[in-house]
Amino acid sequence: MIISKEKELSFPLKWFSIPQCWRFENVQRGRKREHFQWNMDIIGVKNVAAEAELIFAIISLYQSLHLSSGDVGIKVNSRKVLNSVLKIMDVPDEDFSSICITLDKLDKIGKDRVVEDLMGAHNLQHECCLNIVKVVSCTSLEALEETVRELNKEAHAAVPELRSALDELRLLFSLLDSFGVMEYVTFDASVVRGLAYYTGIVWEGFDLSGEFRAICGGGRYDNLMKLYGAQNEISCVGFGFGDCVIMEVLAKRNLLPQTKKTCDVVVSAYNQEMLIYACNITSQLRQTEVIVDLSLQPKSRIGHIFDYADRSGADYMIFVAPDEIARGKVRIKALRACFNETDLRHFMSLRDETFELAEDGKQLDVPLASISLFVQELHALKSASR
Amino acid sequence: MIISKEKELSFPLKWFSIPQCWRFENVQRGRKREHFQWNMDIIGVKNVAAEAELIFAIISLYQSLHLSSGDVGIKVNSRKVLNSVLKIMDVPDEDFSSICITLDKLDKIGKDRVVEDLMGAHNLQHECCLNIVKVVSCTSLEALEETVRELNKEAHAAVPELRSALDELRLLFSLLDSFGVMEYVTFDASVVRGLAYYTGIVWEGFDLSGEFRAICGGGRYDNLMKLYGAQNEISCVGFGFGDCVIMEVLAKRNLLPQTKKTCDVVVSAYNQEMLIYACNITSQLRQTEVIVDLSLQPKSRIGHIFDYADRSGADYMIFVAPDEIARGKVRIKALRACFNETDLRHFMSLRDETFELAEDGKQLDVPLASISLFVQELHALKSASR
Numbered sequence: 023m024i025i026s027k028e029k030e031l032s033f034p035l036k037w038f039s040i041p042q043c044w045r046f047e048n049v050q051r052g053r054k055r056e057h058f059q060w061n062m063d064i065i066g067v068k069n070v071a072a073e074a075e076l077i078f079a080i081i082s083l084y085q086s087l088h089l090s091s092g093d094v095g096i097k098v099n100s101r102k103v104l105n106s107v108l109k110i111m112d113v114p115d116e117d118f119s120s121i122c123i124t125l126d127k128l129d130k131i132g133k134d135r136v137v138e139d140l141m142g143a144h145n146l147q148h149e150c151c152l153n154i155v156k157v158v159s160c161t162s163l164e165a166l167e168e169t170v171r172e173l174n175k176e177a178h179a180a181v182p183e184l185r186s187a188l189d190e191l192r193l194l195f196s197l198l199d200s201f202g203v204m205e206y207v208t209f210d211a212s213v214v215r216g217l218a219y220y221t222g223i224v225w226e227g228f229d230l231s232g233e234f235r236a237i238c239g240g241g242r243y244d245n246l247m248k249l250y251g252a253q254n255e256i257s258c259v260g261f262g263f264g265d266c267v268i269m270e271v272l273a274k275r276n277l278l279p280q281t282k283k284t285c286d287v288v289v290s291a292y293n294q295e296m297l298i299y300a301c302n303i304t305s306q307l308r309q310t311e312v313i314v315d316l317s318l319q320p321k322s323r324i325g326h327i328f329d330y331a332d333r334s335g336a337d338y339m340i341f342v343a344p345d346e347i348a349r350g351k352v353r354i355k356a357l358r359a360c361f362n363e364t365d366l367r368h369f370m371s372l373r374d375e376t377f378e379l380a381e382d383g384k385q386l387d388v389p390l391a392s393i394s395l396f397v398q399e400l401h402a403l404k405s406a407s408r
Numbered sequence: 409m410i411i412s413k414e415k416e417l418s419f420p421l422k423w424f425s426i427p428q429c430w431r432f433e434n435v436q437r438g439r440k441r442e443h444f445q446w447n448m449d450i451i452g453v454k455n456v457a458a459e460a461e462l463i464f465a466i467i468s469l470y471q472s473l474h475l476s477s478g479d480v481g482i483k484v485n486s487r488k489v490l491n492s493v494l495k496i497m498d499v500p501d502e503d504f505s506s507i508c509i510t511l512d513k514l515d516k517i518g519k520d521r522v523v524e525d526l527m528g529a530h531n532l533q534h535e536c537c538l539n540i541v542k543v544v545s546c547t548s549l550e551a552l553e554e555t556v557r558e559l560n561k562e563a564h565a566a567v568p569e570l571r572s573a574l575d576e577l578r579l580l581f582s583l584l585d586s587f588g589v590m591e592y593v594t595f596d597a598s599v600v601r602g603l604a605y606y607t608g609i610v611w612e613g614f615d616l617s618g619e620f621r622a623i624c625g626g627g628r629y630d631n632l633m634k635l636y637g638a639q640n641e642i643s644c645v646g647f648g649f650g651d652c653v654i655m656e657v658l659a660k661r662n663l664l665p666q667t668k669k670t671c672d673v674v675v676s677a678y679n680q681e682m683l684i685y686a687c688n689i690t691s692q693l694r695q696t697e698v699i700v701d702l703s704l705q706p707k708s709r710i711g712h713i714f715d716y717a718d719r720s721g722a723d724y725m726i727f728v729a730p731d732e733i734a735r736g737k738v739r740i741k742a743l744r745a746c747f748n749e750t751d752l753r754h755f756m757s758l759r760d761e762t763f764e765l766a767e768d769g770k771q772l773d774v775p776l777a778s779i780s781l782f783v784q785e786l787h788a789l790k791s792a793s794r
Contacts, residue, residue, distance in 0.1 A: 318450065
């Protein structure tokens with residue numbers, strides 16, 4: 023889409039989407055065939071500020087989900103680091119992608135197996151493989167620089183390339199520090215991400231317990247648009263954040279957000295004739311902030327009606343029955359706390375009306391003409407007291 | 409899902425979903441291969457109050473989209489009407505579904521063609537076909553009763569069935585009247601809906617100009633669950649409301665909702681060093697109600713920065729540049745209206761600060777430490793004045 027509209031769009035773009043995605047693979051914990059994925063991409067920005075903006079967005083979500091830097095974090099690296107280190111060690115360029123795939127397994131299969139695999143698949147010397155693993159095991163920029171210095175290849179042409187990659191990472195970290203979120207961020211030279219098209223900085227969200235897969239992943243992919251036919255190279259950074267792993271992370275910590283109760287008031291009718299009044303009250307209340315569930319099956323058995331109202335999570339039930347209607351009234355029951363007598367007196371004094379409050383303080387007959395207003399005031403009082 | 413959980417769920421259920429749907433067919437106006445569809449279903453309610461609740465929901469959406477009863481409506485019928493009329497005219501039961509499909513074309517191909525098709529496909533006498541078309545052309549319950557009376561078949565066993573279907577429709581209309589939405593609703597005996605599984609009341613949303621396809625469609629399908637293996641018959645009513653036709657209806661009337669502007673403030677940096685301050689201000693403001701767009705490409709060319717801020721629709725731009733930072737300040741520009749001097753004096757007096765307002769009333773240097781608070785107050789003042 024971006025490529026076909028390249029000339030019309032005004033860059034930079036900041037886009038997001040939350041599509042439902044599918045993939046064909048075996049279902050595992052935190053990995054399903056169907057999921058929702060939050061994507062954010064910034065198109066047209068070379069500056070590492072784009073990476074900072076996106077990582078800040080992810081951490082803002084962490085924070086709004088009450089996940090601290092003791093729970094989750096983001097590991098950041100740059101593909102340029104490994105790329106230049108391999109050059110310094112005279113490993114051919116064309117081996118880069120497949121070495122990435124081997125190194126991506128470091129966590130799962132351990133250093134020794136990775137060294138073996140590198141020697142076998144890429145025909146590299148044992149010492150060279152050890153050095154590669156040593157480099158990608160670095161977890162600070164300082165350690166990385168120190169390790170490269172020990173390789174004694176200061177004179178190699180790729181050293182300035184490595185320096186510039188490290189400068190870019192330093193700049194990113196200083197921006198994230200300004201954003202106030204650096205406590206969530208660590209450098210990790212082993213992060214390379216599975217996708218072949220990343221060209222620069224890459225990152226992944228992780229759970230500190232180490233129990234789950236990556237929470238999210240992203241990076242810069244400056245060449246992709248040209249690959250698909252764009253006239254010019256278009257700078258792109260983006261990430262994908264699926265709903266599966268984060269749900270596991272939240273569930274484990276009992277941090278899954280509570281969904282709000284579904285209604286404030288249930289309106290019930292004693293029989294078919296009373297349903298006419300119930301519909302009318304419902305319609306009036308639905309024009310306000312009050313959330314109303316109309317009970318659709320008029321039942322003479324009061325027990326059923328209460329069961330239904332109770333399950334709904336409502337605070338009040340309005341019950342429309344022939345005896346009260348004959349007196350121009352409807353009954354309202356408080357399902358949780360009692361009615362507040364002071365509130366009632368205030369409400370009555372405003373309208374010169376009298377209500378009959380039952381002895382348990384939970385039942386009241388209100389004039390049919392006032393019921394909608396009465397419930398709105400109860401609702402407003404309750405919202406104000408929260 | 410309902411069938412597999414039949415024993416655990418507590419009925420009745422009121423469910424809705426808004427999935428993305430696909431279908432394989434030719435793309436036409438108001439009919440695409442991919443669309444979003446709002447579905448609502450009520451499961452476990454025999455009472456026609458369920459139909460009333462769903463139709464009320466559709467009309468509530470009409471109203472919130474500012475579509476009056478002069479723009480759109482809902483045509484209601486019951487399949488039981490046609491079913492019993494066919495019985496009265498001694499048409500075999502098994503022809504019911506295919507007759508529905510033929511009658512569904514009445515609007516498109518006209519009465520004469522429908523009569524021809526009925527005679528050809530179902531081997532019915534000409535007079536019988538004329539009568540069927542006469543019945544389904546009725547647009548009031550009274551006209552329908554009158555037409556059936558003229559058929560002179562009062563003694564037929566199916567007459568009570570027709571009466572009960574008409575009583576059900578009358579009850580539905582009285583409930584919709586209580587809901588206060590009857591002005592949108594008409595009876596139309598020709599509405600049968602394409603889906604074979606409907607068993608009772610059916611309806612479709614329509615545009616009064618007659619220019620578009622059905623806006624939505626729904627009905628009762630009491631047998632479907634048993635067909636798919638439910639232990640007992642489960643009463644179901646539901647509708648589907650796609651996003652394609654309603655978009656056309658709204659577009660034609662210039663009623664498409666305006667999407668809100670995307671941000672309140674743009675924060676821009678003069679150069680890479682200033683980006684550090686810009687990130688910090690952005691982070692502070694994003695913890696408030698203020699929506700902030702951080703401009704990610706520091707540029708010395710002030711023209712570019714203004715273009716970007718202007719396109720964003722923001723009210724203010726915060727510009728972080730070395731000269732002001734050296735004095736501990738940042739510049740804020742009003743992009744639409746001027747700053748209000750009274751507001752400024754009030755704000756300053758609270759903090760014992762002085763700001764330098766430019767002559768055009770649109771530019772101000774604010775202490776770096778106060779900028780976040782200052783923008784929040786501007787924002788609060790603006791929200792309050794709306």
